[in-house]
Amino acid sequence: MKKTIIIGGTAIPLSASAGALVHYKKQFGTEYTDEHKELKNLKEDAGAQAQKYAEISLRLLWAMARAADRAIEPFETWIATKESAELFSALSEAQTFFASSLRGRNDSSEAGEAFTSERLMAQALICGLSVDDLDDMPLPMALDTIEAWCKVKGYTEEDARQATQADYDAL
Numbered sequence: 001m002k003k004t005i006i007i008g009g010t011a012i013p014l015s016a017s018a019g020a021l022v023h024y025k026k027q028f029g030t031e032y033t034d035e036h037k038e039l040k041n042l043k044e045d046a047g048a049q050a051q052k053y054a055e056i057s058l059r060l061l062w063a064m065a066r067a068a069d070r071a072i073e074p075f076e077t078w079i080a081t082k083e084s085a086e087l088f089s090a091l092s093e094a095q096t097f098f099a100s101s102l103r104g105r106n107d108s109s110e111a112g113e114a115f116t117s118e119r120l121m122a123q124a125l126i127c128g129l130s131v132d133d134l135d136d137m138p139l140p141m142a143l144d145t146i147e148a149w150c151k152v153k154g155y156t157e158e159d160a161r162q163a164t165q166a167d168y169d170a171l
Contacts, residue, residue: 001101001138002068005093008086014094015067016101018120018142019135024063025117027075032060033115057091060098067135101138 001016024032035056042049062075072078079087124134124142127149134142150156 001097003097005090007090008083012065012090013068014061014064014097015135016064016098016138017067017135018124018137018139019131020060020063020067020098021139022117022121022131022134023066024059027063027066028059031116032056032063054088054091057095058087061087061091061094064094064098102140
């Protein structure tokens, strides 16, 4: 899903996609989903929770902009060029947009395993999808595509196993 928002009179294209989560992890070294879960742990401290929410939302806003435009500057440079008030006014819209891209899929993991960007990328690469493909696919669509590819290939959950060194050497 793509959308353009206006920040300080400038049109900023956003992509609420699986790729945004990959860019988030690459830039910040942590999963968006993990950081979002941390918000629940801060419910006793409203100030800390609001600060963490703003931080996560700014990072997500940048990651969605990066997924829409790979030429975007690194986070620190990009954020320094924006007025704080203008950025904060866009956060709610960006969060709502991203949340709307997740509709239709209740789970973000398989077999009880935690969602990670690395796992998503590995599965996407096995299926022949690139980061560019993920930049254009909402997360539910990417996960459903991977699942469908496995079904077409005849793979089942019973076929899944932990990779060995021999598997990596064969690549």
